[in-house]
Amino acid sequence: MTDLEGPATRRPALVLVMSEHPLPIRDVLEASGGRTVDPRGDGAVLCLFRTVAEAAAAVLAAQRRFPVTAGVHVADLDADGDPQAAFRTCDALVAVSGTGRTVLSADAGAAVADALPAGAWLRDLGSRSLPGRTGPERTFELLHDDITGAGSAGHAERPAHNLPAQLTTFVGRAAELATLRELLERHRLVTVTGAGGSGKTRLAWQLAAGMADSTPAGVWWVGLGSITDPDLVPRALASAVHAFVDPSGDVASAVAAQLRGRRALVCLDTCEHLLEACAQLVHQVLTTCPEVTVLATSRERLGVAGELVWRTPPMEADDAARLFDDRAALVRVEPADPGEEAVVQAICRRLDGLPLAIELAAAWTRVLTPSAIAARLDDRFRLLVGGPRGVDDRHRTLAASIAWSHDLLAASDQALLHELSVFSGGFTAEAAAAVCGDDTLAGITRLIDKSLVVVETRTAERFRLLDSIREYASRELQAAGRSAALRDRHLDFYVAFAESAAPWLERDQDRWRVALLAEHDNLRAALEWGFAAPDPGRARRLAAALARFWFLTTHVREGRDFLDRALAAAPEDRTTLQASLLSGAGLLAIAGALSADACRLAERALAIADTLDDDANRGRSHFVLAAGLFYTDRKAMERHGREAERFGLTAGDPFAVDAGCVLRARALTNIDRHAEAASVVRGRYAAARARGERAVGGFLLAVEVWAALFTGDLRTATRLGREAVATTRPLGDLYSFGHMTVNLAWVTGLRGDLAAAERLLKPILGTVSAAAGPELLALFALVPGKLRLWAGDHTEAVRWFETAARFAEPVTDNWHVAQALPGLAAALRRLGRPDEARVHAERALRLAAALELPHIRADALEELAFLAATPGAEEDLHHQALDVRTEASLWTFVVRSYDALAGCAATAGDPRKAARVLGASDAARASMDHPRPPVERPDHDGLLTRLRADLGAAELADAMAEGAALSRDDLHAYLGRSRATRRRPVTGWNGLTRAEREVVALVADGLTNPQIGARLFMSRSTVKTHLAHVFAKLGITSRAELAATAARHADPDSDP
Known part of the structure; x- marks a missing residue:
C-alpha cells in the first residue's frame, strides 16, 4: 500500500459505505478503481482508493444507482500497513452523517477540494465531535447538482448566503436594481463603479439579497475594504464560501475548484485598492467555474475580459x-x-x-x-x-471617502485632478488641454476609470467632477499655491472661446447657444475671477461677447448684472468695447421690459458708435431704441427700426436687420394696419430660421399672428402662433418664448378653449411671478386678465388688468396700459362699480386718440356704451365702435358690436331686427371659430328667450337665418338704416334719412315696392311710407322724377 502515498491531493482514501445493497455497491466501487478491504457483511463495504478524488467519484457513481451513506477519510497507514485508524474515522463519519449523505473528514476535504468531479461540490458542515475522537473536527458533505437533497447531515441547513445584516432601510434605486439584475442575467462579471459614497456597496448588497433565493449554490459576500495584503484576497473568498484549502497550496485554485459546477453569485466589495489581486482571482473563478457569476464594487474597473462596467448614478x-x-x-x-x-x-x-x-x-x-x-x-x-x-x-466622513480614492492615485494624476477643479459644471478635452496642459486626455481617462471624473455624454465630449470631489481637489490646489495661475489660464480660454463663437451667431445660432449653455458655469466662474483681477479688461471682453447669449436664454437678470459691473469697471471708456457693453445692456433691459433704461443705454452706445463709425453697434443701438420706444412713440419706433435695418445691412448683422424689420412692422400693427404690417415681414422668417435665429424669428411670426388674430382668421393665427411657440421653445426665455406663448394663449381663448389657454400661461406666469421684475409681470398680465374676464372671474380679472395698467410707471400713458384699460373697465362694470369703470374707459379713449389705436378706441366706446345713461346713447356708441372696427378691418371683434346692437334692437322693440343681427353674429363667429365666451352666454341666452317669446320659435329661426345669409356689407347697411339720426333739413335731398335714400337708390335701379321690401327687410307698407316722405321732401310726384333726381347726386350714399 505504500505506493499510494504522495502529496496531499494524491493521498490514498478509505471509503466506508453503508447500504442495503452491499454487493452491487462493492461492484460499483471496485469498477471505479477501489480495492475492497475487510468486507464486514453487515451492509458495510470498506474500500481503499489511490486518491480522494477517485473515492469521491466512486461514491457519487454509487449514489446515482443506490441510496448510500458513506464516510471518506485519507488512508493514513500505521506502521504495519493497517488502515484501521482510517477505518475508525470513516465509521465515525458515517455515524454523524445521517442517512443518504457522504461526509468527508477535514483531511479528505482538503485533498479533494481542487479535484472534484464536474458538478460536485463540498458543503462545509463546520466543526463537530466525532464518536471515538478527541476534540471537534471539521467535516464536509460531498454533493452533486444531480443528486443532492437525499437526506440530512444531522444539523440545520446553512443559509444560502453570508450577507451581512443591514441596520438601516434601503431607500429608492428601484430602476437601478432592475437594470443590474438584468445585466447579471446576461453577463457573468458586472462591476459596479462610482465615486466614493455613491452607494455602490449598499446597492450591490440589495441586489445580492434579492437574488439569494434564486441562486441554488448561494450568494457569497466578500468585503475587501479592510484588507491591504493582496495575498489575502483569495483567502477572503475561501472563507466566505467555506472552501477548505491547503495553507501551503494555491488558494485561488482550490477555491475555484470547489466552486466548479455550482451556480453561485460571488460579490467582491471594494476592489479598487486590490485591483490586480481581484482581477486574477475573478479571472480564475470565471474560467474554472462556468456557472458562477461575479458582482464587484470598485471605484475602478477590474479589467477582466468580459467585464461589464456599470457606473452608479446619483440618486434621483x-x-x-x-x-x-x-x-x-x-x-x-x-x-x-x-x-x-x-x-x-x-x-x-x-x-x-x-x-x-x-x-x-x-x-x-x-x-x-x-x-x-x-x-x-x-x-x-x-x-x-x-x-x-x-x-x-x-465612510465616516465625506473627506475620508474622497481621500481614499485620491491617495490611490499616482502623483501626476493627483496633480491633474487638482488642476481640473478650476472648471465649473464640466469641461471638454480641448478646454482641459488648454488650461491644464496638452497631455491630459490619458490622465482624464485614468481618472474616469477611478470614478473621479464623470463622463457627461455618451459621446464622451464633456467631463466633470462631482461637486464634492471638485471642492476637495480645489483645496488641494490652493494648498499647493497653484490656484491663481490655473484660474488665469481658465479665464483666457473662455474669453477666446466666447469671442470665437460669435461668427456662429449668424450661421448656426442653435449650435452657438447650446455650446455656451454647456459652458455657462465656466463662463460665470471666469467672469467672477476676471472682475476680481486688478485689470478687469478680460472680464469686460467676456461680458460683451456674452450679451446676445444672455438675451437668448433665461439668464437676463444675471447677464445684466455682469454687464453693469463691466460698465462700472471703466465708466469713462469710449471704445468699441464700451459701445458693445452698452448696447448689450440695453438689449437685456428690453428683455426685462425696462424701456426707459434701454433707451438711456442705447443713446450712450449710439453716441460712441457714431464717433467711431461703428455700424454694428449703431444697428444694435437703433434696435434697442426702437424697442424702448415701442409703447410710447410709434413714429420714433418706426424711424429707429429703419435705421437698425440700414446699419445692420452695412455691418453684415442680420440680427439688427431682422429685428429692425420687426419693429417697423409693429409700428403698423400698433395702429391696426395689420395687412401692411404682415406684408413688411412676409418671407423674412424662413431666412431667420435658416441661421437658427429663434427669438427674432418668433417675433417675425408674431406680426402675422396679430394680423390674423385681429382680422378674423383665428385658424391661421393658431397655426402661426404654434409655430412661433415651437420656434422659441428651445430658448425657454420669458422675452421671446414668453411672448409667443402669451399670444397663442390669447388666440386659444378667443377660440373658446379657456382651459387650454390657462394651461399655456401657467408655467410662464409662474416663472414671471417668482423670478421676474414687476415690469415683466405687468407686461404679461394683459392676457390672463382677458381670460379671467371671459371666464366670469371679474375680481381676478381686475387684479390682472390693474397689474397690466401699472406697466412702465410712472410713465403709464403708453400702448400697453391702453390695452389694459377697456378690460379693466369691463370687469369693474360687471362688478357693479360703474363710476370706476367709466374713468378707465374714458382714459382708454383719450390714449387711443393720442396713440392712434383703433381697436382700443372701439373697445373704449363699447364700454362707454354699456355705461350710457339712455338706450339711444348706448346704441349710438355701439354704432361708433362698429364703425371704427369696420374701418380698421378688425373683423374678429365686430361680432361684439353685432351682439350689442342686437340687444339695442330688442330694447327698442324690434325683435325681428334683433334676431337677424344675432343670426349674422352667429354665422360670423362660426366662420371664425370664435364662440361667445362664458361671461356673455347668460345675456345671449336671455335675449334669445325674450325673442322667442316675442316672435315664436319659427319666426325667430327664419329671422336668424335671414341674418346669417347677409354679407358683411349688407349687414352693416341694414344696421345703419336704423341708426339714430342727426338733426337734418326738413325738405330737400339733405333732408332724406339713410333709410329713405336706400329706398331711392333701389327705385332708381328699377325695383318694385315688393322687391325693395325684400331687399331691405321692410314690409310693403313701410316702403310706401318711405316713398311718400321722399316725394314730399323733394316736391315730386313720380318714380321717374325720383330716379332722375337721384342720378343728379354724385354721392347718394353720403350721410348728411
Whole structure:
C-alpha cells in the first residue's frame, strides 16, 4: 500500500459505505478503481482508493444507482500497513452523517477540494465531535447538482448566503436594481463603479439579497475594504464560501475548484485598492467555474475580459430626499417640517445625490434645521463628519471617502485632478488641454476609470467632477499655491472661446447657444475671477461677447448684472468695447421690459458708435431704441427700426436687420394696419430660421399672428402662433418664448378653449411671478386678465388688468396700459362699480386718440356704451365702435358690436331686427371659430328667450337665418338704416334719412315696392311710407322724377 502515498491531493482514501445493497455497491466501487478491504457483511463495504478524488467519484457513481451513506477519510497507514485508524474515522463519519449523505473528514476535504468531479461540490458542515475522537473536527458533505437533497447531515441547513445584516432601510434605486439584475442575467462579471459614497456597496448588497433565493449554490459576500495584503484576497473568498484549502497550496485554485459546477453569485466589495489581486482571482473563478457569476464594487474597473462596467448614478431627486428624511427621522425628535421639503431637495442636489453625503448631512438634523445645514454646505468637509460607529473609516466622513480614492492615485494624476477643479459644471478635452496642459486626455481617462471624473455624454465630449470631489481637489490646489495661475489660464480660454463663437451667431445660432449653455458655469466662474483681477479688461471682453447669449436664454437678470459691473469697471471708456457693453445692456433691459433704461443705454452706445463709425453697434443701438420706444412713440419706433435695418445691412448683422424689420412692422400693427404690417415681414422668417435665429424669428411670426388674430382668421393665427411657440421653445426665455406663448394663449381663448389657454400661461406666469421684475409681470398680465374676464372671474380679472395698467410707471400713458384699460373697465362694470369703470374707459379713449389705436378706441366706446345713461346713447356708441372696427378691418371683434346692437334692437322693440343681427353674429363667429365666451352666454341666452317669446320659435329661426345669409356689407347697411339720426333739413335731398335714400337708390335701379321690401327687410307698407316722405321732401310726384333726381347726386350714399 505504500505506493499510494504522495502529496496531499494524491493521498490514498478509505471509503466506508453503508447500504442495503452491499454487493452491487462493492461492484460499483471496485469498477471505479477501489480495492475492497475487510468486507464486514453487515451492509458495510470498506474500500481503499489511490486518491480522494477517485473515492469521491466512486461514491457519487454509487449514489446515482443506490441510496448510500458513506464516510471518506485519507488512508493514513500505521506502521504495519493497517488502515484501521482510517477505518475508525470513516465509521465515525458515517455515524454523524445521517442517512443518504457522504461526509468527508477535514483531511479528505482538503485533498479533494481542487479535484472534484464536474458538478460536485463540498458543503462545509463546520466543526463537530466525532464518536471515538478527541476534540471537534471539521467535516464536509460531498454533493452533486444531480443528486443532492437525499437526506440530512444531522444539523440545520446553512443559509444560502453570508450577507451581512443591514441596520438601516434601503431607500429608492428601484430602476437601478432592475437594470443590474438584468445585466447579471446576461453577463457573468458586472462591476459596479462610482465615486466614493455613491452607494455602490449598499446597492450591490440589495441586489445580492434579492437574488439569494434564486441562486441554488448561494450568494457569497466578500468585503475587501479592510484588507491591504493582496495575498489575502483569495483567502477572503475561501472563507466566505467555506472552501477548505491547503495553507501551503494555491488558494485561488482550490477555491475555484470547489466552486466548479455550482451556480453561485460571488460579490467582491471594494476592489479598487486590490485591483490586480481581484482581477486574477475573478479571472480564475470565471474560467474554472462556468456557472458562477461575479458582482464587484470598485471605484475602478477590474479589467477582466468580459467585464461589464456599470457606473452608479446619483440618486434621483425624490429618492435622495426620501433618504435624507429617513435618516433624519433616526436622530430627530421633532417631526419633519413640510415647509423644508424644497431645502432638503436643494441639499441633496448640492451633494450630487451621493448617499453617503446625504446620510451624513441628515445626521445633523438632531441639532440643525435643514436650512441651517444648507447654509453650512460651503464648508461641507467640516460639516459632513461623524458617520456611525462600526463602519469603515472611509465612510465616516465625506473627506475620508474622497481621500481614499485620491491617495490611490499616482502623483501626476493627483496633480491633474487638482488642476481640473478650476472648471465649473464640466469641461471638454480641448478646454482641459488648454488650461491644464496638452497631455491630459490619458490622465482624464485614468481618472474616469477611478470614478473621479464623470463622463457627461455618451459621446464622451464633456467631463466633470462631482461637486464634492471638485471642492476637495480645489483645496488641494490652493494648498499647493497653484490656484491663481490655473484660474488665469481658465479665464483666457473662455474669453477666446466666447469671442470665437460669435461668427456662429449668424450661421448656426442653435449650435452657438447650446455650446455656451454647456459652458455657462465656466463662463460665470471666469467672469467672477476676471472682475476680481486688478485689470478687469478680460472680464469686460467676456461680458460683451456674452450679451446676445444672455438675451437668448433665461439668464437676463444675471447677464445684466455682469454687464453693469463691466460698465462700472471703466465708466469713462469710449471704445468699441464700451459701445458693445452698452448696447448689450440695453438689449437685456428690453428683455426685462425696462424701456426707459434701454433707451438711456442705447443713446450712450449710439453716441460712441457714431464717433467711431461703428455700424454694428449703431444697428444694435437703433434696435434697442426702437424697442424702448415701442409703447410710447410709434413714429420714433418706426424711424429707429429703419435705421437698425440700414446699419445692420452695412455691418453684415442680420440680427439688427431682422429685428429692425420687426419693429417697423409693429409700428403698423400698433395702429391696426395689420395687412401692411404682415406684408413688411412676409418671407423674412424662413431666412431667420435658416441661421437658427429663434427669438427674432418668433417675433417675425408674431406680426402675422396679430394680423390674423385681429382680422378674423383665428385658424391661421393658431397655426402661426404654434409655430412661433415651437420656434422659441428651445430658448425657454420669458422675452421671446414668453411672448409667443402669451399670444397663442390669447388666440386659444378667443377660440373658446379657456382651459387650454390657462394651461399655456401657467408655467410662464409662474416663472414671471417668482423670478421676474414687476415690469415683466405687468407686461404679461394683459392676457390672463382677458381670460379671467371671459371666464366670469371679474375680481381676478381686475387684479390682472390693474397689474397690466401699472406697466412702465410712472410713465403709464403708453400702448400697453391702453390695452389694459377697456378690460379693466369691463370687469369693474360687471362688478357693479360703474363710476370706476367709466374713468378707465374714458382714459382708454383719450390714449387711443393720442396713440392712434383703433381697436382700443372701439373697445373704449363699447364700454362707454354699456355705461350710457339712455338706450339711444348706448346704441349710438355701439354704432361708433362698429364703425371704427369696420374701418380698421378688425373683423374678429365686430361680432361684439353685432351682439350689442342686437340687444339695442330688442330694447327698442324690434325683435325681428334683433334676431337677424344675432343670426349674422352667429354665422360670423362660426366662420371664425370664435364662440361667445362664458361671461356673455347668460345675456345671449336671455335675449334669445325674450325673442322667442316675442316672435315664436319659427319666426325667430327664419329671422336668424335671414341674418346669417347677409354679407358683411349688407349687414352693416341694414344696421345703419336704423341708426339714430342727426338733426337734418326738413325738405330737400339733405333732408332724406339713410333709410329713405336706400329706398331711392333701389327705385332708381328699377325695383318694385315688393322687391325693395325684400331687399331691405321692410314690409310693403313701410316702403310706401318711405316713398311718400321722399316725394314730399323733394316736391315730386313720380318714380321717374325720383330716379332722375337721384342720378343728379354724385354721392347718394353720403350721410348728411
